[in-house]
Amino acid sequence: xxxxxxxxxxxxxxxxxxxxxxxxxxxxxxxxxxxxxxxxxxxxxxxxxxxxxxxxxxxxxxxxxxxxxxxxxxxxxxxxxxxxxxxxxxxxxxxxxxxxxxxxxxxxxxxxxxxxxxxxxxxxxxxxxxxxxxxxxxxxxxxxxxxxxxxxxxxxxxxxxxxxxxxxxxxxxxxxxxxxxxxxxxxxxxxxxxxxxxxxxxxxxxxxxxxxxxxxxxxxxxxxxxxxxxx
Amino acid sequence: xxxxxxxxxxxxxxxxxxxxxxxxxxxxxxxxxxxxxxxxxxxxxxxxxxxxxxxxxxxxxxxxxxxxxxxxxxxxxxxxxxxxxxxxxxxxxxxxxxxxxxxxxxxxxxxxxxxxxxxxxxxxxxxxxxxxxxxxxxxxxxxxxxxxxxxxxxxxxxxxxxxxxxxxxxxxxxxxxxxxxxxxxxxxxxxxxxxxxxxxxxxxxxxxxxxxxxxxxxxxxxxxxxxxxxxxxxxxxxxxxxxxxxxxxxxxxxxxxxxxxxxxxxxxxxxxxxxxxxxxxxxxxxxxxxxxxxxxxxxxxxxxxxxxxxxxxxxxxxxxxxxxxxxxxxxxxxxxxxxxxxxxxxxxxxxxxxxxxxxxxxxxxxxxxxxxxxxxxxxxxxxxxxxxxxxxxxxxxxxxxxxxxxxxxxxxxxxxxxx
Numbered sequence: 213x214x215x216x217x218x219x220x221x222x223x224x225x226x227x228x229x230x231x232x233x234x235x236x237x238x239x240x241x242x243x244x245x246x247x248x249x250x251x252x253x254x255x256x257x258x259x260x261x262x263x264x265x266x267x268x269x270x271x272x273x274x275x276x277x278x279x280x281x282x283x284x285x286x287x288x289x290x291x292x293x294x295x296x297x298x299x300x301x302x303x304x305x306x307x308x309x310x311x312x313x314x315x316x317x318x319x320x321x322x323x324x325x326x327x328x329x330x331x332x333x334x335x336x337x338x339x340x341x342x343x344x345x346x347x348x349x350x351x352x353x354x355x356x357x358x359x360x361x362x363x364x365x366x367x368x369x370x371x372x373x374x375x376x377x378x379x380x381x382x383x384x385x386x387x388x389x390x391x392x393x394x395x396x397x398x399x400x401x402x403x404x405x406x407x408x409x410x411x412x413x414x415x416x417x418x419x420x421x422x423x424x425x426x427x428x429x430x431x432x433x434x435x436x437x438x439x440x441x442x443x
Numbered sequence: 444x445x446x447x448x449x450x451x452x453x454x455x456x457x458x459x460x461x462x463x464x465x466x467x468x469x470x471x472x473x474x475x476x477x478x479x480x481x482x483x484x485x486x487x488x489x490x491x492x493x494x495x496x497x498x499x500x501x502x503x504x505x506x507x508x509x510x511x512x513x514x515x516x517x518x519x520x521x522x523x524x525x526x527x528x529x530x531x532x533x534x535x536x537x538x539x540x541x542x543x544x545x546x547x548x549x550x551x552x553x554x555x556x557x558x559x560x561x562x563x564x565x566x567x568x569x570x571x572x573x574x575x576x577x578x579x580x581x582x583x584x585x586x587x588x589x590x591x592x593x594x595x596x597x598x599x600x601x602x603x604x605x606x607x608x609x610x611x612x613x614x615x616x617x618x619x620x621x622x623x624x625x626x627x628x629x630x631x632x633x634x635x636x637x638x639x640x641x642x643x644x645x646x647x648x649x650x651x652x653x654x655x656x657x658x659x660x661x662x663x664x665x666x667x668x669x670x671x672x673x674x675x676x677x678x679x680x681x682x683x684x685x686x687x688x689x690x691x692x693x694x695x696x697x698x699x700x701x702x703x704x705x706x707x708x709x710x711x712x713x714x715x716x717x718x719x720x721x722x723x724x725x726x727x728x729x730x731x732x733x734x735x736x737x738x739x740x741x742x743x744x745x746x747x748x749x750x751x752x753x754x755x756x757x758x759x760x761x762x763x764x765x766x767x768x769x770x771x772x773x774x775x776x777x778x779x780x781x782x783x784x785x786x787x788x789x790x791x792x793x794x795x796x797x798x799x800x801x802x803x804x805x806x807x808x809x810x811x812x813x814x815x816x817x818x819x820x821x822x823x824x825x826x827x828x829x830x831x832x833x834x835x836x837x838x839x840x841x842x843x844x845x846x847x848x849x850x851x852x853x854x855x856x857x858x859x860x861x862x
Binding site: 257266267287290293294295301309310318319 | 765
């Protein structure tokens with residue numbers, strides 16, 4: 213069973229004539245770590261919204277772990293996302309008024325499955341992960357908004373990975389980090405997603421970061437709508 | 444769902460300053476609204492309780508509301524007096540059971556002085572037909588004896604046997620009747636009516652005070668000392684008004700006609716209930732305007748809340764996107780915002796109720812003293828609960844706006860908030 217399979221996908225923003233995404237086929241294997249490259253405006257955000265089940269395509273199917281999420285209702289898609297996908301954004305991933313450790317635990321409050329896979333005591337697991345990601349214990353109880361950007365991204369990584377989701381989607385998670393930290397963070401992500409056995413979809417416009425991935429995909433190569441859209 | 448609500452509460456707590464300001468604004472608006480409603484109801488209650496068992500109030504021809512106001516509530520001054528002969532003619536009418544003469548116009552340190560007959564203390568009824576009771580002492584007998592209303596005694600600290608002097612006119616600064624002191628012989632129990640704020644003397648005392656007066660001022664060079672007043676005829680020539688009780692209530696229209704068509708001088712007889720209705724009609728407009736203004740203030744408070752939530756929404760786009768990524772649906776985002784508004788409104792309304800309780804406790808003595816309104820401290824009645832319900836419902840409606848906006852935003856933004 214593929215971890216992700218996209219078939220004949222067409223997506224158009226409302227009131228737009230041209231399609232934004234037109235992907236005939238894309239398949240990712242379980243545990244595969246993929247660098248998805250695309251310049252800004254190439255439809256990366258749209259693709260992420262589709263993969264997360266937040267938006268629906270005009271046509272085509274998106275199978276995640278054998279479930280065609282385009283056939284699910286809105287609540288079921290939200291539930292599926294909570295159970296199986298970890299998200300990592302560019303920056304400001306955390307609820308600034310929650311402590312670091314409470315931020316890490318969040319997915320376990322939304323998903324019974326991930327709480328169970330985190331050993332049913334999410335705070336213990338969160339502490340283990342934060343320690344593993346080298347975040348000093350003194351910072352755990354601090355409001356997340358008071359941490360440095362690098363610290364915040366590590367907390368966000370722990371949150372995305374807690375309860376071992378099958379799919380990890382990272383949207384430019386290093387863009388707020390300085391150059392020498394970027395590679396370190398990517399290595400950490402690669403290593404951790406391998407440790408939990410998650411399929412990693414790493415989206416970025418910066419091709420220099422692609423080095424250590426199993427596979428590199430240029431969005432423009434698989435998106436037939438791209439030729440008309442991007443200069 | 445519960446997870447989202449818990450996060451909503453934590454999120455709201457992190458913005459407690461701005462939300463707290465909205466809450467205080469709503470609380471103050473609700474306090475105002477309830478206070479207007481409560482004073483309105485209590486004012487009516489106080490007025491309606493002030494006189495009982497009186498079939499007609501008789502005075503010089505004037506407006507019926509005005510006659511009620513000065514004769515019963517001792518508010519404002521009479522435009523004209525009625526002659527003692529007219530009073531006797533009415534009091535001796537076969538339909539009349541009893542009549543009480545009222546002579547007003549003097550005061551003591553801001554409290555009205557009422558000249559009347561000693562039967563007043565037996566006849567006068569208030570509330571649900573309750574009679575006056577003496578807390579101390581007895582009715583006046585001699586000319587220079589005075590019976591105090593309970594509040595007069597309490598506020599001015601008078602006791603039986605104390606000696607006091609009266610002033611001419613209703614202001615504290617009027618010329619004094621300092622040469623003729625009165626002795627306190629009785630203090631009445633509290634009634635919650637204007638009686639509490641009145642000093643009662645005999646009609647003869649009023650005559651005696653004004654023996655050496657003409658046209659509202661002492662006659663220059665004439666001074667009749669108190670010990671000589673008994674040599675004069677103290678039968679009153681004029682009184683201000685009279686309270687009349689009939690043998691049969693069904694005679695009231697006949698008697699009213701007799702009074703209004705009295706040949707000797709232009710008189711007016713009003714039924715207290717009818718005059719009060721007229722009073723409510725007059726001040727009903729003011730009451731409704733006040734209520735409308737307070738309702739408007741509540742609306743402003745709630746608009747402020749909606750505006751605060753809407754303004755905060757832009758800064759919370761990331762927060763909403765994070766919650767979406769964690770598995771919250773747009774419906775939950777909608778509920779989160781709406782619940783926040785509803786929570787602030789409800790807490791605001793409850794705080795308003797508390798403020799009203801505290802405020803009315805503090806303001807009640809002052810309202811009673813200045814306006815004669817008895818403001819009862821009590822649990823909210825049905826009308827007040829209905830108002831609070833209306834406020835909360837309106838708050839819910841106002842919160843739907845930011846809720847709807849957040850719902851739209853979470854659909855449009857998805858997982859990547861546009862910043």
